[in-house]
């Protein structure tokens with residue numbers, strides 16, 4: 244099967260398959276703070292680490308209610324955010340934090356999570372998260388507009404600090420992801436949990 248983007252329905256696919264094809268995607272669970280001091284938390288799976296040195300991450304936010312999502316507005320105002328990692332145990336809380344709530348309500352409260360003060364940025368991190376990345380905003384890019392004139396915003400940040408639960412670090416000084424089992428997003432309503440890992444050396448290693 245092949246079809247030009249956008250014509251999936253004419254080709255027998257009820258849903259756009261893009262997110263089921265680019266899968267699994269890590270979930271950037273983005274915490275931020277508004278200029279009025281309200282803590283915000285929301286998952287973004289158009290998310291990834293995009294470079295190692297300097298360490299950079301990016302996520303994109305779709306338009307919302309004629310404007311843009313609270314995470315983007317907060318990051319524009321404060322210039323920082325935190326990426327929290329979603330363990331299998333936090334899957335329900337992550338899902339709860341995706342509900343659209345008014346900007347003056349904190350998803351930390353609705354999802355029953357604890358905001359903890361970060362060291363290098365103003366945004367809080369999720370105390371229950373296994374790992375988190377404190378990030379300073381580098382740039383927000385406006386992605387191309389759709390036919391209706393709306394557009395997504397790509398938020399790119401530099402990772403300036405890394406927090407890890409010490410219990411996840413092995414004697415060899417590595418992070419053992421099987422100790423927290425990160426959640427990943429697939430297409431539709433599907434998720435995956437990483438609970439098995441194997442090594443593969445490169446040909447010239």
Ligand SMILES: Cc1cc2nc3c(=O)[nH]c(=O)nc-3n(C[C@H](O)[C@H](O)[C@H](O)COP(=O)(O)O)c2cc1C
Pocket residue numbers: 270283284285286287288289290303304305306312313314315337338340341342343344428
């Ligand atoms: C697993 C998951 C991944 C999501 N990924 C994205 C995404 O990449 N971009 C986006 O705009 N919304 C995404 N959403 C929806 C947002 O989390 C949701 O719109 C949220 O209310 C935004 O909150 P905010 O306005 O506080 O930023 C995702 C939701 C879930 C459950």
